[in-house]
Amino acid sequence: MRSIELQGAGGPSHIALGLPVSSVPDLCQGRRITVITDNDVCALHGNRFPECNTIKIGTGEKEKTLETVHRIYETFLSLDLDRSSFIVGIGGGVVCDIAGFAASTYLRGLPFGFAPTTLLAQVDAGVGGKNGVNFQGYKNLIGTFNQPQFVVCDFRFLKTLPMAEVRNGLAEVIKHALIGDRDLLSQLETEREHILSLQEDIIEKIVYASLEVKVDIVSRDEKEGGERRKLNFGHTFGHAIEKTMGLSHGESVSIGMVMEARLSMAKGLLTAYDVQRIKNMLDGYGLPISAPLDRESVIDAVGKDKKREDEDIHFVLLDGIGAARIEKLKLQELVEAFDDLCEHR
Ligand code: GLY
Secondary structure, eight states: OEEEEEEETTEEEEEEESOOGGGHHHHTTTOEEEEEEEHHHHHHHGGGSOSSEEEEEOSSGGGOSHHHHHHHHHHHHHTTOOTTEEEEEEESHHHHHHHHHHHHHGGGOOOEEEEEOSHHIIIIITSSSEEEEEETTEEEEEEEEOOOSEEEEOGGGGGGSOHHHHHHHHHHHHHHHHHHOHHHHHHHHHSHHHHHTTOHHHHHHHHHHHHHHHHHHHHHOTTOSSGGGGGGTTHHHHHHHHHHHOOOHHHHHHHHHHHHHHHHHHTTSSOHHHHHHHHHHHHHTTOOSOOOOOHHHHHHHHHHOTTEETTEEEEEEESSTTOEEEEEEEHHHHHHHHHHHSOOO
16 A cells, blocks of 8 residues: 655645545544445445445536536535535546535535545546536636545456546556656556556556656646646647547547647657657557547637637647646647647558
């Protein structure tokens, strides 16, 4: 078992890897627990949850709305929760986002923790204290920065994940390696079979290394004033592709990472060999490196991305493998480069 401590402005967040979900009550220090989960996770794993009130939501990104949060507030009210209560989100990224947001806003903030059940939530969505909901077609437009008191990564949850969902998480692990850890990239190359078969000791190693990259960045820039933007590598095009093409988050980010790596190469920051290495890596994990993109709608979605400030986009470029830098680019520059960034197979 390994652990990492993230020091947030409002207090520490303790991240425990390889701890079973049954340890949650101990971490809540005797407080009255309310679990928020989704129907699928509850059906698969509910027998291992702590004995307490459980609020179930539907499954998928469509649930990440203020309406869902409204229903949760109503249940909090009917359960008579007060500041001595403790909220625990057990589920994937959607559950963690909603549980963290509802807890952070009810009664001006209830303490909360997570037991993320997907690889994506264990390496990204559940860690770092960004919690929120989508609004009028914009992802995560409404939300809070507030750290969970704990994050318990129980790797038994991963055993029931469909492979497509494992790949979603691996896309973020690869992103963390590319922006901050060359050794992790080498491990991902050499340990592919063990990783894809979810061998627990190897999974713990790569989740740990991945979180070290994220926690290091978040602890220096919790509220995304600058450096935290590096975590958006692959996501400027990735979010636009996800929105317009209906691909999964991991697939979209994978294509976005190839496009953004090619832009880094065009700016002299990466070699052709580096870009090929990235493509081989993504392909080896069954992630796409290209898709027939609709140029106009992808560019339109990039332009509407909330990371845009005036005419500029804070764009994350790779500065060699294992390092990243942020540059302000004009949307027009991306429009002009677009065709060269797409992979033509
Ligand atoms: N998922 C990106 C971040 O936490 O900032």
